[in-house]
């Protein structure tokens with residue numbers, strides 16, 4: 001049994017988890033599950049990166065001591081894992097004592113081998129990415145990675161002799177062409193290496209939220225030195241007990257560090273250099289994926305354009321979200337995250353193609369064969385349609401196995417869905433519903449339903465890494481209960497005739513609502529965001545739970561011209577009524593000075609409709625119309641709210657006429 005150690009990045013805890021983070025975890029999970037199915041001894045690690053100036057400042061802003069703040073936010077990352085069905089074997093926090101010991105042990109090893117010296121650092125630092133930025137790479141005094149302002153630092157610092165590792169790293173890259181994938185990232189790193197390496201500042205004295213440097217506690221370690229070491233900590237490094245040491249011997253080096261493309265340099269240059277300096281084995285592979293974009297920009301907390309996994313799980317179910325992210329993102333490239341695309345894939349691929357196939361096949365077996373998998377007739381199995389399908393299924397098993405182990409999740413799913421389409425076509429060709437009515441064609445009926453059920457069983461087994469719950473449910477409907485799930489013996493034609501089917505239940509009921517209606521439903525059900533400054537009283541388009549617009553500039557500020565694009569006007573409420581079946585929505589008829597229009601506002605829990613008539617309000621007059629619970633809304637009403645509490649309408653201290661602009 002070979003062992004397979006896979007890691008996700010450990011996530012910064014300055015913000016709550018978003019879909020970008022969840023994606024890394026879900027991909028690592030799918031690959032870990034596939035390796036388990038292949039019989040490997042898998043160790044799958046994820047966790048949180050809790051030190052550094054960024055977290056220290058976020059804690060200050062939240063008015064909490066950093067350790068308390070770290071506990072609260074790290075719990076959100078940890079709590080998200082079960083709802084993603086993550087099958088991680090460990091969750092590491094860099095604030096744990098085991099990690100403290102491990103990082104200090106690594107520091108000592110590197111120092112004792114002469115690769116750390118004390119000097120003075122003067123330069124630019126980006127606290128968002130926690131990186132030093134060479135002057136030549138600044139873009140208008142901003143970080144080239146995230147666009148945020150950098151800070152000038154001048155302080156005593158320990159340096160790591162990174163420059164000494166240029167040649168050893170180049171040699172390693174040449175000896176291991178797959179060390180960094182995809183190739184585009186490997187090439188970037190080779191170019192970076194060939195240009196020569198500067199020594200790296202690896203300690204700071206200007207803040208304290210970090211792991212102290214051994215024998216010099218005025219310094220805390222550079223957060224990346226600390227963070228990268230997590231991968232060894234969890235494998236047992238730095239611990240004196242024999243069991244941990246055995247574990248380290250078994251699981252280190254890691255097979256794959258799965259990361260996003262923005263942190264390749266730290267993983268593919270700094271980390272292997274630290275390990276070479278410490279005389280420790282290097283990870284086998286650094287695999288990087290692309291970014292989820294929202295309106296063309298990287299989804300990230302600092303831009304404010306994040307999707308919350310919870311919202312999508314609520315709306316579509318976890319497996320639909322997993323399917324979408326694996327299928328939609330060609331691994332390594334960027335992809336756009338759009339609600340319309342999820343809805344389309346849900347209804348087309350999941351409800352129509354797969355869900356209907358499962359329910360059609362199992363329902364027919366219940367009706368025509370008394371709920372037991374019928375026995376096929378060998379001669380009929382030899383017909384071209386049956387042969388073709390079974391050969392394709394056999395090929396599919398190999399294709400999926402090969403693709404998933406090299407992270408090609410999208411192509412694995414595409415291939416699975418091709419066979420789903422073939423199976424649907426096969427059923428249409430064989431027309432078992434007609435065969436069921438012909439007493440002399442029962443052999444054909446049995447064979448066709450056997451082939452369909454047998455194919456579905458293989459498909460469900462192959463779906464295990466991607467959509468674990470769906471795979472289980474499908475197998476249960478087919479009556480297959482594996483003691484230990486395994487791909488070792490998976491082959492077409494092995495479903496046992498006579499197997500009793502379980503009850504059929506719909507896997508992916510079709511969603512008839514529009515994207516807007518779905519957003520609204522989850523707004524109605526979801527908890528308020530944790531720390532909102534103000535919430536719009538009308539469901540905004542798009543609402544914050546789905547896709548807050550990215551800030552215009554990377555600075556997070558907008559120009560006066562940007563602001564003036566929003567036409568805020570005074571309006572008077574002419575009529576108000578509740579929107580049927582909605583707890584939160586009121587339908588308002590308003591006079592904006594220029595016209596009379598309908599606006600749907602999410603204020604029903606705070607205002608009685610009658611009390612609003614005649615009242616002066618402020619509306620966004622040039623918002624694109626949106627349909628909310630079937631009612632077209634032509635604008636948005638402004639209100640404030642404390643910590644997501646009830647909305648309070650914006651008003652004036654004297655009477656104002658409808659139509660006046662607010663600015």
Ligand code: MSP
Nearest residue numbers: 009010011012020024049227228259260291292299
């Ligand atoms: N703490 C560091 C990693 C240290 S690893 C020793 C860090 N944390 S992070 O929270 O900012 O990001 C972690 C990872 O989240 C990224 O590398 C990436 O895998 C994932 N993503 C964050 N935003 C993302 C997208 N918009 N799209 C896809 N993945 C993204 O960097």
